[in-house]
Amino acid sequence: MRKAYMGVRLRRLREERNLKQVELAQALGISASYLNQLEQNQRPLTVPILLKLNAVFGIDVQLFSEDEEARLITDMRDAVAEGGESIALAELRELAANMPAVGRTLIALHRRYRDAVERGDVMAAQLGDDWTLGTRVRQPFEQVRDFFYARRNHVEVLDEAAERIYRDAGLSPRTIHAGLVAWLRGKHGVELAVGEAGPVQRSYDPATRLLHLSAGLTLGQQVFQMATQLAFLELDEAIGTLTVDPILIDDEARRLARIGLANYFAGALVLPYGDFLAAAEAEHYDIERLGEIFGVGFETVCHRLSTLQRPSARGVPFFFVRVDRAGNISKRQSATDFHFSRVGGTCPLWKVYEAFAQPGRVLRQIAQMPDGRTYLWVARTVMSSGGAFGKPGKTFAIGLGCDIRHAGQLVYSRGLDLSDPAAATPIGAGCKVCERPACPQRAFPPIGRALAIDENRAAPVPYPVA
Known part of the structure; x- marks a missing residue:
């Protein structure tokens, strides 16, 4: 310190x-x-x-x-x-x-400004105007992202409930599917029905107490969907209380937050906090090894690792992201201080994007942000087929990172010189806010700053001008 x-x-x-x-x-x-x-x-x-x-x-x-x-x-x-x-x-x-406190007030005022911009944009659209008050609308999914970020991606009440049910139901990593089927039937009178594969993975009929799951789901995915439904059955009141939060400013955001919290519970039930943290530390946070122990995939392990921030038993504070080939970040969770800018986008020098060129292989990167803070990143692709010939599947790159001071606890630090500044790749939070003027990958100058250009000198312009 x-x-x-x-x-x-x-x-x-x-x-x-x-x-x-x-x-x-x-x-x-x-x-x-x-x-x-x-x-x-x-x-x-x-x-x-x-x-x-x-x-x-x-x-x-x-x-x-x-x-x-x-x-x-x-x-x-x-x-x-x-x-x-x-x-x-x-x-x-x-x-x-x-x-x-002044800083937090500044952030709150900016958030209110963005909300006002959103309302103005909506009114303009309703009036048929072709102008907007701002350049960005804070969408419901972004509100939910901020909701989890404010909690360091850790919801203690759901973790405790998941451990209690895991214990009471007598679950274990290899018996969790049958155990959840029995628990839903015995505790709630809910029967499981696996139907034809389709776009709807899970649907529940309260009148008949039938939980319908798509036949296209693997056993692990069925477990996750059963656990998600169990969250709504047993923890509906607790989830409702959590969503009464000023960060969630509209009903759609609160509905998304309810689903996010139910999914959080499902992950906590499949990977109970105490057992999973003990295994993670014993295996030096080897993601693939943990997947074998608990019978889950690479992405599920990474997501759970980013939530281990119980005050009395903290794991390594990780940052978790999921991106596609186009650079869209569909999941972004942070257990501590790191997150990519909401304004600036992402950095092409980030190792996560290189994972698409080497599918299935675990890549490592020591990366340094413009403020001097250095991180260890691990990245790998995950994919699923479309279920039939000719149907497009899904491919994502998963990134898991931590501050360099925690890197020695990870198996992925072996063979790396964590103390050598030259080993770090300089990355940024996106060109709009990045302060690296000479970056060869810069696409445009930072917001509010002009780049000095001399037409009489042959120095290359580090972003497109035509």
Whole structure:
């Protein structure tokens, strides 16, 4: 942990609890003068004091962490990217470190602005106008993405419920299909009916208590769909409570969030938290080995690894993405500070896209962002057929990444020099916000910045001009 000067946050904590300096110092077991030095940023906040804050006030130490600060900086960079004025990274870092509440307010105001733009665009469309107030509409699926991102992709109440049902139903990795069929029948009177393959994978009739599954699903996919339906049967109230969130601003977003939470529960039931974390650590996070142990696919393991952030038993904080050949990101989950910009798109130097050229092979990359933070990425393709000759199938590249300081815990770091700066590939969060002017893959200049071009010099222009 680097030296953390968090005086403003300490003063805010004290003011929120209506405590005097002497009272807070006594609660933390330190002198009033030492606390005063901490609040004046004359001394850094230490780990023992952070742990004491957690013990006395129940404060999550993550709120004072470098990761939390980096998350805030990333979100603020998105918020100010459309402001028209260039703000240095150092200024944003100072704001995140000393006045995080101001930073979060800035992000909230930007979100409200985007929502206002969306409403204006909708009204313009209804009136038949051919203009819009902005360039981007915050779609319901993006609201749901923000909903999970705000929770670090971890929903404790669903993880606990999944472990309880897994235990009560006597499930195991190799008996989970039969066990879920028996649990649905015995607990809810629901019978399973597997019909012809079709576009609808799962449908439930409450009147007849029949759960229809497509015959085109594998046994593992049937298990996931049964577990998803079980979430609606047993945890409907809890899921409904979770979706009452200001991030979800419309009914469609809340409906999507309900499905997302049910899917989260399904993954947690197939891969129960405690058992899965223990196996992941024992196997050094070997994705394919974990898939063999629990009988699931590469993507399912990666998705679950990105959720292991229980405060009392944290796994490696991973970032998970799923992309197609066109660069569309259909899934994006982050357990910590990293995420690609909502404004900038993605980077062609990112190893995830190279996976399409080497299908089925696990690729590795040490990648460094413009702010100097370095990550280890693992990528591989996953695919499924269309079910019949001539029907197109699906192919995606799955990416799983973590901060370089956690990379030593992964089997994928073997043979890599994690301490060599030259081993890292410089990538960015997309050309619109990336600050690398000399990148050979740059498609256009950053938002709000002009690129100095001299027509009398033969220097190549790093993005298309015609």
